[in-house]
Amino acid sequence: MRLLPLLLLLLAGAAARAASDDPFLSGAANHSYNIDCGGAADFTSSFGRRWLADQFFSPGGAAGMVAEPHRFPQPQERTLRFFPPSSAGKSSCYSLPLPPGRYYLRIFSVYDNYDSKVRTPSYDVSAAATLVLSFRSPWPEPAARYGAYSDLIFPSATQPSSDVCFYSLSTDAPVVASIEVAPVHPLAYDGATTGADLVLVNYGRVTCGNSLFGPGFTRDPDAFSRVWQADVDFRNNDLSYDAITAGGRKIFGSNQPPNYFPTKLYESAVTTGGDATNEIEYLMPVDTRLSYMVWLHFAEIDAGIGAAGQRVFDVMLAGENVTRIDIFKQVGGFTAFKWTYIVENLTSSTLSVKLVPVVGRPILCGLENYAMVPLEMRTVPSQVAAMKALKESLKIPARMGWNGDPCAPRAWDAWEGVTCHRGDKGLVITQLDLASQGLKGFITDEISHLKDLVSLNLSYNSLTGSLPPGLGQPSLVSLDLSSNEFTGSIPGTIGSSKLQTALLNNNQLDGQVPERLYSIGVHGGIIDLSGNKGLCGVPTLPACAVFWEKGGLNKTGKIALGASFGFVLLVILIVVYILCIRRGPYDYDFEFPQDLTSISAISAKRNRYQRAKSVMLAEMEAHSPDGFYTNGGSPR
Incomplete structure (x- = not known):
C-alpha cells in the first residue's frame, strides 16, 4: 500500500x-x-x-x-x-x-x-x-x-x-x-489535461526569502486560499543564500487566471551568496514511485538587470538538466513568470531542485511540488446508491463503518461485510455478509441494482417485511435469509439458473413456493424452507388450498371468483327485469295476501273473481244489439 x-x-x-x-x-x-x-x-x-x-x-x-x-x-x-x-x-x-x-x-x-x-x-x-x-x-x-x-x-x-x-x-x-x-479554477495547475483524473497533493509550497503567508494565517490574500510556507526548512544548508525584495516596486502579471498566484509571492526572492558560481538548491521530501508536478516562480526584481542575457541559469530536477531560464528575455523586469515541469516515477525519497548559474546569479521567488496521485477506480454509481439505500433500510449501525465509497480506496475493506471486485465500468459489490449483526430493518428493492451480487447472507438478524422481487438477481449463487422475521410470499423472481443455495428457514413466510426456487434442490443444490408454517405446494410441505397460491388467489381461484360475481349479477338483472320491465298497464295487484297459504282464502278469492266476471258480461250484453259481442269481431 x-x-x-x-x-x-x-x-x-x-x-x-x-x-x-x-x-x-x-x-x-x-x-x-x-x-x-x-x-x-x-x-x-x-x-x-x-x-x-x-x-x-x-x-x-x-x-x-x-x-x-x-x-x-x-x-x-x-x-x-x-x-x-x-x-x-x-x-x-x-x-x-x-x-x-x-x-x-x-x-x-x-x-x-x-x-x-x-x-x-x-x-x-x-x-x-x-x-x-x-x-x-x-x-x-x-x-x-x-x-x-x-x-x-x-x-x-x-x-x-x-x-x-x-x-x-x-x-x-x-x-x-x-x-x-x-x-x-477548473483549468488551474494544468487542469485541462490532468484535472479530472488526478489529485495534486502538496509536498511543499514555499515562498523564497519571505515568511509564511496566506489566508487564515496572515492578512495577505490568495484567491485559492493557499498558504505559502517559508523556504528555510527546505534549503540545502551547505550552500549560502541571500534574500532580495522588489523594494516596493509594482509586480505585473500576478494574480491572473487560471492559477491566481498572489502578488506577494513575487515581491521577494533568494539568490546565491558568496561566490558567484554557487548554486541554489532545495531538497523536497517525496514518496517514491510517484510523479511530481513542479512549479517554479520567478520575477526579475533586481533593478540592476535591464536586458536579456544578464541573468541566465539552468534548472536541474532530480539531477537532470531540464531547461535554461532567462527571466528578462521571457517577460522583462518586475513581471511574474511561471514555469512547470513533471518529474516522472521518482526512485528517491528526496527531490533535488537546483538552479545552476550560467551568467550572473540565479534567482527564485517560489516553489511548488505536487504529487500527482491518480484517481482510484470508484464503485459504479448505481451500486453506490443501492448500498446507501440498504444502509438506511437495514439500519446498519455506525460501528460497521458504512461511510464514503463502498469499495474505494481498494487498499481498505472499510465497509464491514462488503466484498468488491473490479467490473467493466467500475468497482462492483459481489458479496454481502451481514449475519448476526443485530439488524432490525427490511430489505429495500434497491438491492436489484447490485447486478453483480454473488452471495447475500443476512441470517440471524431481526429483519422484517416482505422479500422484494429485486432479490432475484441472475448473478446470485448463494442466498441465506434464515432466522429472521420475514413475512409474505416468496417472489417468483427468486431462483435463477446460477442459484445453488437458498436458505429461507425460520421466518414467517407463507403461500406457495415457486417451482423455480424448489427446483434448486431437485438439481443438487441446497434449499431449506423449514420453520415457515404458511409455506405450501412442494414436497415436504402441506398442499396449498385449491384456490390459493403464493399468499393469494391463484389463476383458478380468480376465475372462480369472477364466475361467482357474474352469476350473482345475472340473477340480479333477471329479478329487476321481472319486477320492472314486464309489468303491464292492466296488472293491478302483484301483492300476495298474507293469508295466501289458507285454502279458504283461495276459495274466497275465486268467488270474488267469478262475481266480477258475471257483472262485466251483463254490461257488455246491454250494449250489444243482438246480445253478443266478440273481441275483434263485428256484431251479427
Missing part, C-alpha cells in the same frame, strides 16, 4: 502572525466551508475567516480538546473530532455538499495527548475515494505537539456531496482538528 508522508508541517504558532480578510466566505452559496472539527458554535477568526461549528461528519465519533489549548492561538486548532473504530468502524467521513468541480482542501491534524494515551494514532485519509495522506505513529514531535497542516487539490465528481474519509489502523482513532475546502 502506498504510504504518503506527513505534509507541510506548519506549526500552529505561525498563525499568530498578522495580516486580511479571507477571500472565501464559508458557506453553501460559494461552496466553501471552514469547519471547526469538534467545535460547538460558529465564530469569526481574528483574520476575518468565518468558521462553522462541527458538521457533515458520519456518526460514531466524538468531540475532544487538545491537552494544552493555550499553545494554540487559533480556536479551530484547539478542538478536534476523533473516530474510535469500536463505535465508528474502520471508515469515518465528512460528506461535504460540493457540486462537481475542483477544490482546494486543507486539513489540520493534531494530537497533543488529547486522550492521555501518550501515543499518536496511525490512519489514512482519502479524498475523491483516493488515498492521499498517511499518518503513522510515532508522529514527528513538532507535529504531535503543535499540529500539522496538509493540503491538496482534488476533483469532485459526485453529487450531492464529496467525501473526505479517515481510515483507522488497528484500534487507533483517526483525529482531525479542522477542514477547509474552497473551489479553484
Whole structure:
C-alpha cells in the first residue's frame, strides 16, 4: 500500500502572525466551508475567516480538546473530532455538499495527548475515494505537539456531496482538528489535461526569502486560499543564500487566471551568496514511485538587470538538466513568470531542485511540488446508491463503518461485510455478509441494482417485511435469509439458473413456493424452507388450498371468483327485469295476501273473481244489439 508522508508541517504558532480578510466566505452559496472539527458554535477568526461549528461528519465519533489549548492561538486548532473504530468502524467521513468541480482542501491534524494515551494514532485519509495522506505513529514531535497542516487539490465528481474519509489502523482513532475546502479554477495547475483524473497533493509550497503567508494565517490574500510556507526548512544548508525584495516596486502579471498566484509571492526572492558560481538548491521530501508536478516562480526584481542575457541559469530536477531560464528575455523586469515541469516515477525519497548559474546569479521567488496521485477506480454509481439505500433500510449501525465509497480506496475493506471486485465500468459489490449483526430493518428493492451480487447472507438478524422481487438477481449463487422475521410470499423472481443455495428457514413466510426456487434442490443444490408454517405446494410441505397460491388467489381461484360475481349479477338483472320491465298497464295487484297459504282464502278469492266476471258480461250484453259481442269481431 502506498504510504504518503506527513505534509507541510506548519506549526500552529505561525498563525499568530498578522495580516486580511479571507477571500472565501464559508458557506453553501460559494461552496466553501471552514469547519471547526469538534467545535460547538460558529465564530469569526481574528483574520476575518468565518468558521462553522462541527458538521457533515458520519456518526460514531466524538468531540475532544487538545491537552494544552493555550499553545494554540487559533480556536479551530484547539478542538478536534476523533473516530474510535469500536463505535465508528474502520471508515469515518465528512460528506461535504460540493457540486462537481475542483477544490482546494486543507486539513489540520493534531494530537497533543488529547486522550492521555501518550501515543499518536496511525490512519489514512482519502479524498475523491483516493488515498492521499498517511499518518503513522510515532508522529514527528513538532507535529504531535503543535499540529500539522496538509493540503491538496482534488476533483469532485459526485453529487450531492464529496467525501473526505479517515481510515483507522488497528484500534487507533483517526483525529482531525479542522477542514477547509474552497473551489479553484477548473483549468488551474494544468487542469485541462490532468484535472479530472488526478489529485495534486502538496509536498511543499514555499515562498523564497519571505515568511509564511496566506489566508487564515496572515492578512495577505490568495484567491485559492493557499498558504505559502517559508523556504528555510527546505534549503540545502551547505550552500549560502541571500534574500532580495522588489523594494516596493509594482509586480505585473500576478494574480491572473487560471492559477491566481498572489502578488506577494513575487515581491521577494533568494539568490546565491558568496561566490558567484554557487548554486541554489532545495531538497523536497517525496514518496517514491510517484510523479511530481513542479512549479517554479520567478520575477526579475533586481533593478540592476535591464536586458536579456544578464541573468541566465539552468534548472536541474532530480539531477537532470531540464531547461535554461532567462527571466528578462521571457517577460522583462518586475513581471511574474511561471514555469512547470513533471518529474516522472521518482526512485528517491528526496527531490533535488537546483538552479545552476550560467551568467550572473540565479534567482527564485517560489516553489511548488505536487504529487500527482491518480484517481482510484470508484464503485459504479448505481451500486453506490443501492448500498446507501440498504444502509438506511437495514439500519446498519455506525460501528460497521458504512461511510464514503463502498469499495474505494481498494487498499481498505472499510465497509464491514462488503466484498468488491473490479467490473467493466467500475468497482462492483459481489458479496454481502451481514449475519448476526443485530439488524432490525427490511430489505429495500434497491438491492436489484447490485447486478453483480454473488452471495447475500443476512441470517440471524431481526429483519422484517416482505422479500422484494429485486432479490432475484441472475448473478446470485448463494442466498441465506434464515432466522429472521420475514413475512409474505416468496417472489417468483427468486431462483435463477446460477442459484445453488437458498436458505429461507425460520421466518414467517407463507403461500406457495415457486417451482423455480424448489427446483434448486431437485438439481443438487441446497434449499431449506423449514420453520415457515404458511409455506405450501412442494414436497415436504402441506398442499396449498385449491384456490390459493403464493399468499393469494391463484389463476383458478380468480376465475372462480369472477364466475361467482357474474352469476350473482345475472340473477340480479333477471329479478329487476321481472319486477320492472314486464309489468303491464292492466296488472293491478302483484301483492300476495298474507293469508295466501289458507285454502279458504283461495276459495274466497275465486268467488270474488267469478262475481266480477258475471257483472262485466251483463254490461257488455246491454250494449250489444243482438246480445253478443266478440273481441275483434263485428256484431251479427
